[in-house]
Amino acid sequence: MAVKREPMSRRDRPAKPALSRRWIVETAVDIMRREGLEKVTMRRLAQELDTGPASLYVYVAHTAALHAAVLDALLGEVDLSGDEGGEDWREQLRAVMRSYTLVLFAHPQLARSALVARPSGENYLRLVERALGLLSLGGATREQAAWGVDTLLQSATATAAEQSTREHDPAATDDWNATVRALGTASATTHPAIAAHMPALIGGTPEQRFRWGFDVLVNGITHTPAPAVEE
Amino acid sequence: MAVKREPMSRRDRPAKPALSRRWIVETAVDIMRREGLEKVTMRRLAQELDTGPASLYVYVAHTAALHAAVLDALLGEVDLSGDEGGEDWREQLRAVMRSYTLVLFAHPQLARSALVARPSGENYLRLVERALGLLSLGGATREQAAWGVDTLLQSATATAAEQSTREHDPAATDDWNATVRALGTASATTHPAIAAHMPALIGGTPEQRFRWGFDVLVNGITHTPAPAVEE
DNA sequence: ACCTGAACACCGTTCAAGT
DNA sequence: ACCTGAACACCGTTCAAGT
Numbered sequence: 001m002a003v004k005r006e007p008m009s010r011r012d013r014p015a016k017p018a019l020s021r022r023w024i025v026e027t028a029v030d031i032m033r034r035e036g037l038e039k040v041t042m043r044r045l046a047q048e049l050d051t052g053p054a055s056l057y058v059y060v061a062h063t064a065a066l067h068a069a070v071l072d073a074l075l076g077e078v079d080l081s082g083d084e085g086g087e088d089w090r091e092q093l094r095a096v097m098r099s100y101t102l103v104l105f106a107h108p109q110l111a112r113s114a115l116v117a118r119p120s121g122e123n124y125l126r127l128v129e130r131a132l133g134l135l136s137l138g139g140a141t142r143e144q145a146a147w148g149v150d151t152l153l154q155s156a157t158a159t160a161a162e163q164s165t166r167e168h169d170p171a172a173t174d175d176w177n178a179t180v181r182a183l184g185t186a187s188a189t190t191h192p193a194i195a196a197h198m199p200a201l202i203g204g205t206p207e208q209r210f211r212w213g214f215d216v217l218v219n220g221i222t223h224t225p226a227p228a229v230e231e
Numbered sequence: 232m233a234v235k236r237e238p239m240s241r242r243d244r245p246a247k248p249a250l251s252r253r254w255i256v257e258t259a260v261d262i263m264r265r266e267g268l269e270k271v272t273m274r275r276l277a278q279e280l281d282t283g284p285a286s287l288y289v290y291v292a293h294t295a296a297l298h299a300a301v302l303d304a305l306l307g308e309v310d311l312s313g314d315e316g317g318e319d320w321r322e323q324l325r326a327v328m329r330s331y332t333l334v335l336f337a338h339p340q341l342a343r344s345a346l347v348a349r350p351s352g353e354n355y356l357r358l359v360e361r362a363l364g365l366l367s368l369g370g371a372t373r374e375q376a377a378w379g380v381d382t383l384l385q386s387a388t389a390t391a392a393e394q395s396t397r398e399h400d401p402a403a404t405d406d407w408n409a410t411v412r413a414l415g416t417a418s419a420t421t422h423p424a425i426a427a428h429m430p431a432l433i434g435g436t437p438e439q440r441f442r443w444g445f446d447v448l449v450n451g452i453t454h455t456p457a458p459a460v461e462e
Numbered sequence: 463a464c465c466t467g468a469a470c471a472c473c474g475t476t477c478a479a480g481t
Numbered sequence: 482a483c484c485t486g487a488a489c490a491c492c493g494t495t496c497a498a499g500t
Contacts, residue, residue, distance in 0.1 A: 019484080042474060054476075055484050063474065115392050116343060120413035125422055128414075128432075132424035146431035147443060151386070158389040161346050182351035183359075191356055193363035200377035201359075203460035212378060212457050220451030226443050229434035250465080273493060285495075286465050294493065 037109035072121025089137040104160035111160035148221035252290040268340035298344040303352025320368040335391035342391035379452035
């Protein structure tokens with residue numbers, strides 16, 4: 001007996017889920033993992049979702065908001081435990097910041113969008129919460145901790161945005177080479193200080209730079225008095 | 232008697248100068264001042280120069296390089312004297328960094344492009360030269376000065392990139408509002424540290440933040456030992 | 463060497479019209 | 482309320498062909 005069945009076409013592949021913000025963002029993350037953030041466009045995403053670009057605007061205000069949502073999803077990968085750091089608040093904070101930096105390094109173009117559109121998703125809040133707690137443990141005042149978290153995250157984000165571009169964008173590599181060349185050929189007579197600082201200006205391993213940059217900020221944050229902010 | 236004359240059309244307005252990198256960049260700066268960096272596109276620029284976009288590629292490798300050239304031109308406006316600062320190296324450096332920050336704040340979208348494509352023009356070199364000199368005066372080692380300049384410029388640039396977006400881009404204002412709202416509504420039970428740091432997290436005048444941020448970095452840079460970089 | 467027209471392969475966003 | 486087709490107004494970059 002033939003079984004009565006629905007027309008097959010709809011069942012050949014997993015049914016196309018109804019449009020929803022959640023599903024849109026998941027698909028966007030997918031495209032980013034496979035092809036990079038520059039392919040996460042409204043048009044391309046719509047195509048992947050089997051609809052027209054106009055449909056997305058019901059759930060996403062504009063492209064920047066889409067990228068911000070992708071970023072927050074990625075921040076879910078940050079290890080907030082600070083486990084490697086042991087008991088010391090400073091080492092734990094270092095581990096958290098290292099994890100944050102690594103996530104951004106692994107997804108290059110995202111760091112850039114974080115500088116432009118400050119994230120505000122759940123994973124971002126968790127990260128801020130954790131960093132505030134660790135700085136407080138280290139004896140930072142309320143203002144020092146609050147502004148310090150800002151500075152730490154901004155610095156890590158900016159570093160990732162700079163470095164990442166260099167690694168993945170051929171054009172940006174040119175720019176970096178141009179900078180190195182420009183610094184290198186600055187003559188000792190016209191730019192004596194540059195010449196005198198030369199090996200250091202372009203040297204240092206990424207790990208050395210990360211460690212020093214982190215220590216600079218934490219030392220500065222905990223030792224520089226901040227004015228009180230009123231309610 | 233009728234005077235014999237050339238066809239007028241060519242003389243009605245200042246003769247169209249021959250294409251040259253110099254003239255291209257000047258025109259680009261012009262468009263940016265009038266309409267913002269987002270209008271400085273290859274196509275728009277070519278139109279302004281009365282030619283086709285393809286012609287520009289003889290002088291400019293790609294759009295990012297064009298924006299980098301515009302940025303370097305703008306950096307000519309930075310006051311390197313540090314005059315307001317008096318005799319103290321620290322106050323002079325603060326004045327220089329303040330001037331740099333103000334230039335970027337005045338030309339918002341440029342800061343963003345500086346983070347992506349590191350500048351390497353003459354004006355950028357002068358700025359680095361000056362900052363290195365002042366940090367050395369303050370007793371920084373070669374490594375501290377070299378890496379410190381990087382950090383100072385990066386921090387100022389990132390701050391401008393963040394703030395500037397908020398001021399000029401309506402969408403970015405939304406994002407900032409979203410962040411403030413997200414931080415503000417983080418409940419005391421799920422995010423106690425955020426709640427505890429609340430007025431400070433989003434508070435402080437730009438001037439307070441600038442001063443504190445600068446002091447954090449300078450204190451950190453001069454007090455944090457850096458490993459030696461070999462030749 | 464320098465310049466160009468034309469083409470290729472894309473974008474974001476809006477809006478009137480449909481369900 | 483949600484979804485869509487179609488349009489508007491743009492992009493960057495390449496390349497064969499010209500001067």
